[in-house]
Amino acid sequence: MTMMPYRMDYPRPQFERAEWLNLNGEWEFEFDDEQAGTRGKWFAAHDFSKRIQVPFCFQSSLSGIEDTGFHDVVWYRKKFAIPESYKGQRLILHFGAVDYLSWVWINGQLVKFHEGGHTPFSVDITEQCADGENTIVVKAQDFSQDHTLPKGKQYYAEKSAGIFYTRTTGIWQTVWLEPLSGTCLEKVKLTPYIDSNEIKLRAFMGGSLKQQLLLKTVVSFQGSVVAEDTCKVNEAEMVRRIGLHDFNDHGQGRWWSPEKPNLYDVEFTLYEGESVIDQVKSYFGMRKISVEDGKVCLNNRFYYMKLVLDQGYFPDGIMTPPSDEAIKQDVELTKAMGFNGARKHQKVEDPRYLYWCDRLGLLVWGEMANAAAYSENYVRRMTLEWQEVIERDYNHPCIVAWVPLNESWGVPNIVVDKLQQQHALAMYHLTRSLDDTRLVISNDGWEHIKTDVCTIHDYESKRAVLEDRYSSVEKAVHAKPANRTIHVPGFPYEGTPIMVSEYGGISFKKSDWEGWGYSAAVSDEDYMERYKAVTQPLLQSPVVQGFCYTQLTDVEQEINGLLTYDRKPKVPLAMIKQINDGK
Numbered sequence: 001m002t003m004m005p006y007r008m009d010y011p012r013p014q015f016e017r018a019e020w021l022n023l024n025g026e027w028e029f030e031f032d033d034e035q036a037g038t039r040g041k042w043f044a045a046h047d048f049s050k051r052i053q054v055p056f057c058f059q060s061s062l063s064g065i066e067d068t069g070f071h072d073v074v075w076y077r078k079k080f081a082i083p084e085s086y087k088g089q090r091l092i093l094h095f096g097a098v099d100y101l102s103w104v105w106i107n108g109q110l111v112k113f114h115e116g117g118h119t120p121f122s123v124d125i126t127e128q129c130a131d132g133e134n135t136i137v138v139k140a141q142d143f144s145q146d147h148t149l150p151k152g153k154q155y156y157a158e159k160s161a162g163i164f165y166t167r168t169t170g171i172w173q174t175v176w177l178e179p180l181s182g183t184c185l186e187k188v189k190l191t192p193y194i195d196s197n198e199i200k201l202r203a204f205m206g207g208s209l210k211q212q213l214l215l216k217t218v219v220s221f222q223g224s225v226v227a228e229d230t231c232k233v234n235e236a237e238m239v240r241r242i243g244l245h246d247f248n249d250h251g252q253g254r255w256w257s258p259e260k261p262n263l264y265d266v267e268f269t270l271y272e273g274e275s276v277i278d279q280v281k282s283y284f285g286m287r288k289i290s291v292e293d294g295k296v297c298l299n300n301r302f303y304y305m306k307l308v309l310d311q312g313y314f315p316d317g318i319m320t321p322p323s324d325e326a327i328k329q330d331v332e333l334t335k336a337m338g339f340n341g342a343r344k345h346q347k348v349e350d351p352r353y354l355y356w357c358d359r360l361g362l363l364v365w366g367e368m369a370n371a372a373a374y375s376e377n378y379v380r381r382m383t384l385e386w387q388e389v390i391e392r393d394y395n396h397p398c399i400v401a402w403v404p405l406n407e408s409w410g411v412p413n414i415v416v417d418k419l420q421q422q423h424a425l426a427m428y429h430l431t432r433s434l435d436d437t438r439l440v441i442s443n444d445g446w447e448h449i450k451t452d453v454c455t456i457h458d459y460e461s462k463r464a465v466l467e468d469r470y471s472s473v474e475k476a477v478h479a480k481p482a483n484r485t486i487h488v489p490g491f492p493y494e495g496t497p498i499m500v501s502e503y504g505g506i507s508f509k510k511s512d513w514e515g516w517g518y519s520a521a522v523s524d525e526d527y528m529e530r531y532k533a534v535t536q537p538l539l540q541s542p543v544v545q546g547f548c549y550t551q552l553t554d555v556e557q558e559i560n561g562l563l564t565y566d567r568k569p570k571v572p573l574a575m576i577k578q579i580n581d582g583k
Helices: 324-336 351-360 376-393 418-434 463-469 473-478 524-540 573-580
Strands: 025-031 050-054 073-081 090-095 101-106 109-115 121-124 133-141 175-180 183-193 198-207 213-221 224-232 237-243 264-272 275-284 289-292 295-298 305-310 341-344 363-367 399-403 454-458 498-504 544-550
Touching: 050 073, 090 101, 090 109, 109 121, 109 376, 183 264, 183 275, 198 213, 213 237, 224 237, 295 544, 305 324, 305 363, 305 498, 324 351, 324 573, 351 363, 351 376, 376 418, 454 473, 463 473, 463 524, 473 498, 498 524, 524 544, 524 573
Parallel strands: 305 341, 305 544, 341 363, 363 399, 454 498, 498 544
Antiparallel strands: 025 050, 025 073, 073 133, 090 121, 090 175, 101 109, 101 133, 183 198, 198 237, 213 224, 213 264, 264 275, 289 295
16 A cells, blocks of 8 residues: 655745655665676666665655665655646656665666755756656665765664764655746845845746746735835846845844744745746845854844754654754754754755744755765865755755855865865855855864854863853863864964854753763763753853754764753753753
8 A cells, every 4th residue: 555645844934835755665776796787777677675765865754664775776666647737848856865876767768867866956857757657766875984974973883873863865855746838937045234224136037038928926924015116137147136125124124033033934926028937935024144343243243042952863864854843843842942043964854844944943064975085086075066955055044154064074184284274264154255145164173274153163061161162262272172273384263253062961861762962971960960060151251152062862872962862851941942042
């Protein structure tokens, strides 16, 4: 019996069309440990012996397979029918993410190759589809033990250990089909300017440009129209600035923040003459993140960031959340503890997570999944995929910082290797060249080359040590909490804001999970005293402008979460919030 598809939520909430076909659910599946599938033309015909629930990786229990062994080449197959209402339109097949290489065949014809384990890709399959039944075949290849592969917390050994977790191979985000007209709105980039109360729109057209094309943009707030703009489409890319002649920062202002996550809705309608040929819904937040006089500011005012480190792993889905409700719950729990943001750690998160952060109000530091070792091939892989990450998530108001590198992962010899130094510098400037509206931390934690924020990872558990260490800028930037210099020699501190972007990590066993942390509590009272001892010195420091506590949940062998792995609070949420609020 065919099961109903998992993850029925709309996969691209920042660019939504009414018509789409979810292809999640049961697919045929096969391991290809001998790498015989391509030679044997499995894309044309093969007796697949297994079934898998997409979009869950075969290592997870929700996939129905739950095999954590090494199977670096896997195959998928699914049959589908084109809905009658899609006939006469272009058919676009979308993949949210496939780790790491992927090949896609439609009815035996190769239509797409993609490299990168965390970013989406699409392909026009109109010419390959037929009336009646059609077949998708996907081959995915991972490189589990390649240390130059950007894979984040996925471990190279069969069993997870230390700070590394179970691997993800193959499809792990939604697969879906979308019908489009011959000319359509391909994408938009929305950039808010609160100082002039304008939204900058860059609209990109797909397909063939035709005569008499008009793009109508309607901006509304809580159902009331605040701006309209209609213009002729003469080029494949258009730029418009739309003034928002409504409230901004006074009283009932409409700027976006974690405290007031105000969002404007946008509807784009593309006309050919009098006929509507495309319609897309989106949204944006009017917010600004900047550094002014050495202070991090949100909407032109100093803002103390209280972040939590969030790995984004789940017991049953690994890197794939089991449901949209589970994603929303993580955001709600984070806010309930008095945090105003999250640092998504070593993972490019599901767009639905960013959607809920936009809606509910949570700052996000967007981070790339890093490699462990440096090579020319690593640089190629890293830079290509990172550009796709920024492209995918540019419009989300919740994202206020980009973190391409963490703790010198991928650049382990950055202190002495000039190539690795130039790579970190290049990642900073590459990110800035694609997005000049957000903060960039090119190597979070230590050994900075160039950064907009001086971030420090410090797992010291003694209150007195933390109080002294963060009593002055001089002491903070010359400390070596992990026996690592905060800045690479020759790249001195330049007066940037200081944040402790990892600290705490207090282990506390409150479930059946066994594991470790950076320090250990033995009771609820002991846990709260330890949390106070590491948090209060940062809140009271005259130089620290924000922190990121490790971490939101227990994960596999780590039990240093504020919540258990199944999202149960270890102590009442209000107790954590009271300390975070400085009370």
